[in-house]
Amino acid sequence: MSTLLENLDSAARNAWAVTFGDGVEPYQPTPSTVVHAAPHETLRRYDRTTAATGNPVLLVPPLAVVISCYDLRPSQSVVEFLLEIGKQPYVVDYGDITWADRNMGLEDWTHRIVPDAVRRVSEAHGGAPVDLIGWSFGGMFSVLTAAAHADLPIASVTAVGVPFDQTKNPGTALPRLVGPITGGREVAYSTWLFGGIPKQFVRAGFRIQALEREITRPLFIGRNILDSEALARMESVDRFMARMPGYPGRFYRQVYRRLILRNELFTGTVHIRSDLAVELAKLTCRVLLIGSKSDLLAPAASVEAGGQVLTGASEVRYEQVRGSHLGMLTAPEARGSAWKSIAEFLG
Incomplete structure (x- = not known):
């Protein structure tokens, strides 16, 4: 009888927490210290209680997400x-993206924000080379930065869920079919009107990508009403999606035209501007590519194709793991798959 009463009490508390309450588990980010503060390029160092070993690591987030993608x-x-x-x-924090940032483009990240963060991290460690880890667009920023700046102290790049070859990405098949006919005007006009992709659209788009999860959410809660850990994992993803910022208009137009329609990450030269191009073959450091067959945004084959264009890298590894675009980095199973591969790669 006492067990039944305890279960009823736990169920009632969890039900209240996930509906009207403050949640099963409050968000507690890993403690960090701001070492450089500036718009869209705040650099944070995560606090350690013991001396570190090896190269410092710079986490490079994608756009349209918050830094909690690395600290869910x-x-x-x-x-x-x-x-x-x-x-x-360390992590570089871009902050919110608003209408005022509509003219920010790829070069802001590949030729200013990420290179500056690399230099600051290296200087803080006596000139040591830096290992970059980037998920999604963060991985793309890392690859392009390393290719564009041979003088930067970059030891390695780990790119998680970066689709190099869009012909192997079914999710971009329709835009690649329509884009050459319309000239990309549908994206150009909409991003000009809104100044980019507003955060509300980004959040809705991410939920659509996980439509099955959204539909089955009430059933999941019912089945796990006594499992506080499962409910906390669900809440962490909900909280992450609810805080997503938007994309700058100019950046999104560049990605649509250069990377999706022209597939320039795979052809080997990304024409960021008419006077600025990045050749991927000029990347010389070690590279780890991580992909998943379950990733709808960056299917495994499109990620693995990066090995065909990073011909100047001293080493290119490809590891295939399980999980969705976010899940392969943050799911409980990541410790034995993607994280294990990263640890082995970093040595």
């Missing part, structure tokens, strides 16, 4: 894992 919750935190294996992680 305890046991689902890349940051926490890097601290565990003795690394000193």
